[in-house]
Amino acid sequence: MSVLIFAELADGSIRKNSQEAIFYGAKVASQTGGSATVLAIGEASEAELAKAGNFGATQVLYVKKEENIMAYAKILTEVVKSTGSTVVVAARSALSDAVLARAAGALKAGFAGNVTALPDTSAGFTVTRSIFSGKAFAQTTITSDIRLLAIKKNVIDVTAGSDTAPVETLSIDTSAEDGSAKILSVEKATGAVSLPEADIVVSGGRGMKGPEHWQPLLDLAEALGAATACSKPVSDLDWRPHHEHVGQTGVKVAPNLYIACGISGAIQHLAGVNSSKVIVVINKDPEAPFFKAADYGIVGDVFEVLPKLTAAVKAL
Amino acid sequence: MKILVCISSVPDTTSRIAFEEGNTRFAKAGIQYIIGPYDDYALARAVELKEANGGSVTVLNVGKADAEPQIRKALAIGADDAVRIDTEPADSYSVAAEIAAYARDKGFDLILMGRETTDYNSGVVHGIVGEMLGMPSFSPVMELNVEGSKVLIAKEIEGGKEKLETSLPVVLGCQEPIAEWKIPSMRGIMGARTKPLAVIAPSAEALTDVRSYELPPAKGAVKMIPAEDAGSLIKLLQTEAKVL
Numbered sequence: 177m178s179v180l181i182f183a184e185l186a187d188g189s190i191r192k193n194s195q196e197a198i199f200y201g202a203k204v205a206s207q208t209g210g211s212a213t214v215l216a217i218g219e220a221s222e223a224e225l226a227k228a229g230n231f232g233a234t235q236v237l238y239v240k241k242e243e244n245i246m247a248y249a250k251i252l253t254e255v256v257k258s259t260g261s262t263v264v265v266a267a268r269s270a271l272s273d274a275v276l277a278r279a280a281g282a283l284k285a286g287f288a289g290n291v292t293a294l295p296d297t298s299a300g301f302t303v304t305r306s307i308f309s310g311k312a313f314a315q316t317t318i319t320s321d322i323r324l325l326a327i328k329k330n331v332i333d334v335t336a337g338s339d340t341a342p343v344e345t346l347s348i349d350t351s352a353e354d355g356s357a358k359i360l361s362v363e364k365a366t367g368a369v370s371l372p373e374a375d376i377v378v379s380g381g382r383g384m385k386g387p388e389h390w391q392p393l394l395d396l397a398e399a400l401g402a403a404t405a406c407s408k409p410v411s412d413l414d415w416r417p418h419h420e421h422v423g424q425t426g427v428k429v430a431p432n433l434y435i436a437c438g439i440s441g442a443i444q445h446l447a448g449v450n451s452s453k454v455i456v457v458i459n460k461d462p463e464a465p466f467f468k469a470a471d472y473g474i475v476g477d478v479f480e481v482l483p484k485l486t487a488a489v490k491a492l
Numbered sequence: 493m494k495i496l497v498c499i500s501s502v503p504d505t506t507s508r509i510a511f512e513e514g515n516t517r518f519a520k521a522g523i524q525y526i527i528g529p530y531d532d533y534a535l536a537r538a539v540e541l542k543e544a545n546g547g548s549v550t551v552l553n554v555g556k557a558d559a560e561p562q563i564r565k566a567l568a569i570g571a572d573d574a575v576r577i578d579t580e581p582a583d584s585y586s587v588a589a590e591i592a593a594y595a596r597d598k599g600f601d602l603i604l605m606g607r608e609t610t611d612y613n614s615g616v617v618h619g620i621v622g623e624m625l626g627m628p629s630f631s632p633v634m635e636l637n638v639e640g641s642k643v644l645i646a647k648e649i650e651g652g653k654e655k656l657e658t659s660l661p662v663v664l665g666c667q668e669p670i671a672e673w674k675i676p677s678m679r680g681i682m683g684a685r686t687k688p689l690a691v692i693a694p695s696a697e698a699l700t701d702v703r704s705y706e707l708p709p710a711k712g713a714v715k716m717i718p719a720e721d722a723g724s725l726i727k728l729l730q731t732e733a734k735v736l
Contacts, residue, residue: 270648274631276616277615277617277622277623278620279623280585281588281620281623286699287583287699288700289584290613308509309613313705313708317700317702319701356628357628357657360644360656362654362655364651418653425668433736447505453735470714471712472715472729472733474717474718481719484723485725487723488723
């Protein structure tokens with residue numbers, strides 16, 4: 177099968193989650209005897225784009241373009257047609273949701289989101305996807321000629337090689353889509369580790385007692401090179417910015433390590449973190465429900481425990 | 493302004509998830525169904541926009557008759573009329589095709605829904621509808637204001653937010669804090685009983701098919717570490733869990 181991977185670019189290089197998507201797409205291509213082509217839209221140098229080869233891509237098609245959902249979807253749709261691709265892979269994100277959705281409409285293509293494993297292509301095309309915010313999985317067969325897959329983050333163990341892939345720059349007319357929206361401003365957390373892509377997340381709840389008490393948590397996050405997050409009540413109270421809110425209606429994270437500080441573990445919070453590989457819970461209430469979902473637990477005062485953890489990390 | 497709000501009917505987010513008939517069906521017994529939490533935000537903002545600017549709010553559900561309590565609740569919250577497309581929602585493509593088939597040529601200025609449903613979490617119906625109707629689409633939208641035909645939105649991007657200007661008509665997938673959830677008033681509940689609810693036959697076909705379901709493996713027991721010895725956790729994370 178000809179596989180096309182839609183790769184997202186950030187700060188001039190291929191996003192980590194998109195590297196996972198490329199690796200996944202290349203596996204599907206080799207499993208079915210096809211090619212793995214990357215489509216990258218945005219801003220990146222040829223040398224950075226060629227690194228898609230590290231993850232198994234055999235070719236990179238590049239369109240230099242400012243972000244515009246409608247234009248990106250048009251480009252993806254055109255490239256699926258021109259390359260004759262029958263499988264399209266992307267990392268699940270707000271951007272890929274929007275772009276793949278429009279491509280699905282244009283191509284009459286079946287879509288499976290939050291895919292967690294390689295497809296079974298022995299008879300038809302069946303993937304496993306996570307549903308109910310990680311509380312279950314569904315074996316889903318896609319019956320259309322073109323299949324669109326959004327891969328859940330941190331479910332594919334990537335092994336990077338040293339091959340590079342040739343880069344070809346394309347020009348696709350998107351004049352009909354370009355006027356559809358105008359970006360007025362972009363606010364991005366600066367300097368910090370990106371929460372959706374972080375390997376380690378340190379998260380605080382109401383047990384942190386107020387925004388002025390966040391320093392011990394920030395210290396641990398800094399020592400670990402971790403992203404910071406928070407529970408819904410904390411973001412509702414404006415103690416922390418909304419984009420840090422993880423949970424059912426917030427960001428869904430899937431880090432290797434999630435450290436919850438003063439979070440009781442309501443089911444809506446667990447829905448955002450239950451794909452984490454290892455969960456540590458620190459709470460002064462031994463009855464906090466979060467301990468049932470944890471791998472390691474400490475019953476104690478977060479303000480006493482956090483400095484000890486930070487000191488231990490620094491001593492490694 | 494003519495607004496269409498698409499709502500899903502989904503298990504309450506605290507539901508215990510289980511499957512039956514050889515793991516081929518979701519076990520509905522004892523499950524409380526609610527308006528999709530993200531759809532509920534979209535509905536709340538639609539009602540606010542109608543109250544501020546005039547116009548109408550139509551609520552649409554793709555589902556069987558058992559979704560009608562959720563549709564009536566949306567009417568009680570402030571929608572004017574409702575449409576139910578009489579079929580089990582099978583997949584994103586078919587649900588979007590049902591919505592697009594209904595909305596085409598009806599002159600909606602805004603088509604709102606949640607960023608994703610909380611059962612299948614796919615998050616693509618709004619975009620497919622937008623493509624099918626030739627309207628721009630954006631998601632996840634956290635702020636929405638309409639000034640004449642100008643639409644100002646803020647949407648979430650990885651690690652932040654982006655403000656955009658676009659124009660009507662547009663399709664939006666919504667999430668908090670676009671509006672506060674609304675609780676129906678007694679007057680709203682009484683009024684909802686007599687508001688029109690049309691039932692329409694389905695027309696779309698699905699492109700995916702769920703073969704079976706499974707639950708994740710049970711979690712092992714939690715390992716407790718005494719607070720006095722908190723530092724030893726870091727060693728365990730390094731040598732035992734191997735995540736540092």
